[in-house]
Amino acid sequence: MDLSNSTLLTSPDTYVGIYQELSKYNVHLNIFERLWASWYAYMQNDVLATGIMSFVMHEAVYFGRSLPWIIVAKISYFNKYKIQGAKIPTAAEQWDCAKLVLLSHFTVELPQIWLFHPMAKYCGMETGVPFPAWTTMLFHIAVFFVVEDTWHYWAHRAMHWGPLYKSVHKIHHQYSAPFGMAAEYASPIEVMVLGLGTVGAPIAWVLLTGKLHILTMYIWIVLRLFQAIDAHSGYEFPWSLHHFLPFWAGAEHHDVHHERFIGNYSSSFRWWDYVMDTESGPEAAKARRERKAKKEAKKVQ
Template sequence: MVNLASPSHQMPYLEFVRVAKQNTSLTWPEQLWWAHYTVWDNDILATGIITFLAHELIYFGRCLPWAVADALPSIFHRFRIQDHKPPPSASDQWTCVKYILAIHFVVELPLIVLFHPMMELCGLQYMVPFPKFSLLAAQIALFFIVEDSYHYWLHRALHWGPLYRAVHRVHHQYAAPFGLAAEYASPAETFLLGLGTICPPLLLGYITGSVHLITVLTWMALRQLQAIDAHSGYDFPWSLRRLIPFWGGADWHDDHHRYFRGNYSSSFTYWDVFMGTVAGPRGKAKGHDSRQ
């Protein structure tokens, strides 16, 4: 942890940044990070603000290009996976935005406020300096693997009749998904899926003491981007699944919404392949049972 002389808390934010620049061992993102925590002088509030704002900016910022694509079918319709269906209307998009904002403020914001105490309890670090990129990348790769496994079995369970009707039915309102619908889910499902995202960093931090908040925020951002792209309804020649053979992406998850069962994983394809739950024509070609 880097020690800096704390200036008077009556000074403006830019003055805190100037003080942070006195330590030349810090990168400019680390200087801004230190200034943010110092100016608020309340770690719970500082963590909550940066986490919630990052979540909102990344979610709606990444959804915006897909909304533009939906509004310009003459250009992008040829890339739509379910090209026999029209893109969502402006009314559909607005209805989705209102519901998701309610979920974000009513369900996710209280959990974000509670995150800092949980983070301290599990020994996560949050002050400068940031972790080395190699450690950050290795931990995020592990989080992707663990979350994908959790998501597969939870998602498969949510398609069991009683759980589907009580929890998961909301998310399947759109048989042809679009970017904004990535987090269109019931409060219970939002909470359950959120555990798969946040518990791996907390558990690893508790065991090793080497997880940093910046790693958690990066992981959460990448997980958001993955979920939004998987629900986008578009498959481009440069889509990630064409570069990584076991990556699911929109082409994979769209079949889950179209055929209702199968393709339960979030990021990768191997769980569905191993467990015989590949959806649609690809599943039939592999001899998989479409009722699973």
């Protein structure tokens, strides 16, 4: 049974009252589905409900995930895990970065987020309850990671073309030793272009298949924010994900990009850089020399 947001209107005028009333007659819904449905019923305006929820979620996740890296930078014990050990971000750098990021969020991203609900509904995205199965959401998110990584690789690589780098991408490279909050420290143009991969993948999917729930997109965006912030953290730990998933990029991969200003253009994975021979760093250079030596040896034979 699919309950659209418009059919969940109930008489109580408080969120708690609506939740209690809705729970009496929708026992088949789990607690998260009831909370979700109650929010839309309480707001009485789907565009407003989605807009507030989306923006609050984005800010809470972005700054909430950045906070641990700010704390880590203050603890000397973790300096041994800093990829560029001598470059610890100062409080002034963190604050300057936060101001530009907040300005971007309120001037560039907020209007887009506010228009998200009508766009999602127009494309056929589901917003009601019940939620889709977790296996369905997992599959969709895996597809989005692959699609976004492809878009990010080519768009990011294009950003390093001379004129685009000077006029657009150079702002993001202000910090040669990145830190978590700097993930979205970029020009408005770059935010929109690279962000198109994050938002465009789900939109393209629902247009092609007709099946996607907005909750799946929320979870995807949260995971993408985690990935972007962690990739900019500047720390390499023994438990970093790429040690267990060799094709995962992570901070070790992206930090080299900021340090050398070239190569390692991918976001989540390493395969596009490997296939296109744009890997950067000492190990990549060594592997490149070894491949070249093997080719030359074969020619001699």
